[in-house]
Amino acid sequence: MTKEASLLDKYASEAFAGLVSPVLDDLNISLAPDDDLTKEDALVRMTAELKRALEKPASERRWVMVIDLRKCVGCTSCTVACIAENKLPPGVVYRPVTIEEIGTYPNVSMKFLPRPCFQCDNPPCTEVCPVTATYKNEEGIVVIDYDKCIGCRSCLNACPYGARTFDYGMTYTQATPDGFDFILGQSKADDYELMANSEYGENRVRKGHVSPVGNARKCHFCLHRIKDGMLPACTSTCIGRATYFGDANDSTSMVAELINKPNAIRLKEELGTEPRVYYIV
């Protein structure tokens, strides 16, 4: 890693560490009364674990994501939550869900596979970047510096998981009618996709050819949510409760429990990429 990248990396994680919301200081989620049937919700547990992790130095956290494929219902809630959270344009998807039909009638089934960025510990995507715009930060998240990215798309090709997409500057409402006072029209309708987005704790507006338009884009585990004690959007919204997130260095965390089981696997392990996303099968 270059000196600059490493410095930026440090800056980013320190910045996030310093940005822990004051709200978190007295976070004390009041649990619903517990009995045989009403255990702590996974989201509540993970939120508490997140708070605990944020109290540690950034370098001591190890963010991992676990996706229990037995519980995935192929709904794409995560895909949409991510689009809304990060105000992603058409063509940019951080967390697709592949749906594959298998077998022959009547012995037929479907496989659902949500695919976030795997935040590899040996990421093939970063080393191909000619301008070191993408790198692994101190918390182990592969980030993109939009201001440095020149949009060459080398990283898109380098990623063996297809986790990166390119921002062509489109919007979902483009080419819809505008300029009438009797219908809402495009320019009043498109605020939700054109307002400042919060990726990397920044405050960017997609417009014209200004970054992130023209950049590679990818999942960052919602670093901007994590810093304030909120779980990644895909994790919160999962209706099958298949996605889990947390600090694997915390031996009591839910993710630590889940990944150390024989049915936890990682995709394309043979490539040596050391993904930080685990699937339970």
Added chain:
Amino acid sequence: MTEPTSKKQEISRRDFLKISGVTGATAALLGNMHEVFAKTQNTLAASGEGSYFQASPESIIYGECLQCNTQCTVKGKIQDGVLVKVDGNPYSPNNMMTPLAYDTPLKESALVDGKLCPKGQAMVQTQYDPYRIVKVLKRTGKRGENKWQVIPFDQAINEIVNGGKLFADAGEDRVVPGFKDVLATKDAKVISGLSADAAAVTGGKMKLDEFKTKHAAELDLLIDPEHPDLGVRNNQFVFQAGRIEPGRNNFAQRFTLNSFGSKNWYDHTTICEQSHHIGYTYATAQYSGGKWATGPNHMKPDTINSEFVIFWGTSPFEANFGPTIMSEAVTKAVVEHGLKYAVVDPRMSKTAAKGWWVPVQQGGDLPLALALIRWIFENQRYDTKFLSSANKAAALAAGEKSWTNATWLVKLDDKGHAGTFLHGSDLKLVEKKDETSADGKTVTTTWVTPDGVVFKIDPFVALTAGSPVLVDPADDKNSVTGDLLVKTAVQGINVESSLQLLLDEASAQSMEDWAKLAGVDLSTITRLADEYTSHGKKAGVEFYRGAVQHTNGYYTAQALVALNILIGNIDWKGGLSKGGGGWNAIGNADKPFDLGADHPGKLGAFGIKVTREGDTYQKTTLFTDYPAKRPFYPYTSNVYQEIIPAAYAQYPYPVKILWLHMGTPGLAAPAGTEQIKMLQDTDKFPLFIADDIVIAETSMYADYLFPDLTFVERWAFTSAPPPEPIKNIRVRQPMTAPVPEIVKVDGEEMPISMEAIMIAIGKALNLPGIGKGGFDKHGDLNRPEDYYLRGVANIAFGDKKDAADAVKDADDAEMEIFRKARAHLPKAVFDEQKWVAIVGESLWRKVVYVLNRGGRFDSPANSYSGAFQAHPFASLMNIFVEPIGSGINSITGKPFSGVPHYEPAQNSTGVPVNNKDYPFSVVTYKEVVGCQTRTISNYWTQGGTGIVPTNHVLINPVDAKPLGLKDGDVVKLTSSTNPNGTFDLGNGHVETVKGQVKMTQTARPGSVMVSFHFGHWAYGARDVVINGQTVKGDPRRNVGVCSNPVLLLDEGTKTTCLTDPIGGSASFYDSKVKLVKL
């Protein structure tokens, strides 16, 4: 809308580095990074410097989704006045398996986003659809020509109220009737007098001539003096709602039934799953005072605690009630508790993909259910102890909460038809006694045995060890356990027990023949029945529209409810649950507000509805002989597909004004495109108004189209859906500024909406129950909040008269959050002074407490009580349904059956459906991202750019290959009642029902699967001209195919689709088609 700021205010990281005076990342910078971020993020953080705006409760308003009818509780995130993201409400069991405690502070709950399905999240794009209409449109061309002009709201109200030559400019010389012309009377006394005497006429207590003499001065108020039971002419106003929900439907009913006095209020349930509801509502009917009163219309397996569940014709991962609530209960139970489940469906849904798929043949549901029942009888796998309990006392003694009529004896008539129950009086075991009270005012009737045992009802009869025993179902002292399978004569009366009648029907075919009709292997049926009955009470059958949108839908529903009853799973943890229920929002005399009864001058509409629902043909003055001109639907309501065809046929009477509210029967009903032709007839529909959020497939034919509010912008309150064992009630409230124009209604500013139109009409005609003094005890009804906020106050107050059940007051900090979170709302929507005045100071902070949490949610600890549901049904469940068993089909003149009876798909005439030469069953279904017609605007998920950009004609390769079809081929769908596979939109536009072929192994051979959500011809898919300017349609919305236009028309009525004569459901699943390669 408020003007967004941060959209214009670009601050990149580079910029803020400049702002802070630093050109590079240096160690010096790190120290004050927090401050830098805090400054630059001001536009993101509504408050609380340094925090992400989504983490601040001031950026959050809790509301309710209505992308589908599950109506999930949601957490709306507001960024600079714009709703940018929607998550689940963490206080609600809808969005959390175990929700946060209700008193969790707002700043803590802000950090927890609950789960929510993708369709719900895409509500942002329903809200900010560029095609949302803002102002009132009046047509300037022919109906459906899509030429409009904008007119002021006041002018529109004036025109629809007063009528006149309203379309002279469009070349129509006719005089259009207004609301004032249809309002025959607003005198409540006159209406109640006519109503009572019309009932006396139909009840045979008054001659028609006597009626005419007595009401000579009022005969002109009636639709037809020869048929006073049709009601007053007010009934010629019809309110037809597509999308409407509790809270809002209470408001609309208040207007339609009791302010305007029309009986013709409808929602759309029969195109959803009405026969499911009717199946339950009669299975749960209770007997008292000599009558059956229907019960809850929805029960569900308690999946999370269950061991085996059959999902029948439904996919909880994609639809049902709904994916957000039900998915985790399944996945968690499967992975953590070992739940097994089967899915009965011709289509392999996503739910089926993860379970045991039983690919039933279309229309094979009832045969399969009866085969399972037969197997259960033959193998004695039913719960004898549960079924033997004939009354409450027996249930209690058996350790049960509920009991059944399985043992009660039913009389057989001379043709062997089981119509009515045997009563004690039939056997002369009791004698009826009338006692008049001392003041002579009330007569109390009892039935007394020779031994002096007194019954409040004429008791039912069961056999115990062969001897007749009298049964009062509600008796909790004297236990009666009866013999289960009885077929005998008692005192010369041929009788059978209810359970025996069920066995008879299940035995109508051999197992092999049932298997053939079901299209399921006998071995599979046996395995399924064995598995289902191997888990004691921890099993259940859940079914929804796939099982019941058939002409035999009610019987199918009844058979599937019977499968639950047979294993005695009612009220058990892991068994069948009626849900946790909720608090009462509408109110009553013991609550702060009584929004129903408090209606000065309440008109109390009466008369036969234009759909003939809720009335029995034989008991009307229209009865002459069979067949009736069009079917009567005595057991059901909201027969949506029949409203427009009935009005078109002018049977039983003509309609003058049709108000279509957020509905699109032309697209959503089977063969609904036939209705498009009808709506163009200005004689049959003299005034047609609509309110909608866009110009949609059916509202485009309206004379006047009013913009409506989305569910994001308005109010309602809805009780908890049945899958939730936790007691709760939800509140919908405005989350964003309204898109529709803000207008003044009698001086009150409000956005145009259904409510605003009703209030404006009410005030123009001085209708009772609207405006000043609209409530007798509670003040005025001048604006929507006058109604809805008082409902919220009722919720906050609780259900105890002494307010012992009230919520806390919002503290000062919560009050401040409440205000800041609503800073973006215009005064026409949020006006604190007005809101306080509406509910009163004493309740105001409690109301805020509820609004700050989006409803009221009980602790999950109150969900179960030992081995039972904490909110049990604890009442009688019916195997034999007497009201239906004693009823007669108005067309065929044949009796209905009180137990599920197999009959193949048939027309209203009783003639089996003709699918000859049409080989493929059409299986329509919902993707998780779509609702029937209103999600095409969601570009994230549909609309050509989304996750499911379009749909296809899905077919198994074994069917496609012989036809030479391959992926991408375009085929036309044709059927026996639409042999051309086309539909006529009028004005020269004829469209073809065509779609792209895609082969899939998930289709049962012999079927083609077509999802809803596509095949739009409006809703932004088509050019429209407004004020002479062309608004271009978006080609992304004009994709895919809707198969509804080729679903079969009923050969009896010729204008309505096939319909279940009992449940009223529109048949979506009895039609076959041919594929014609184009």
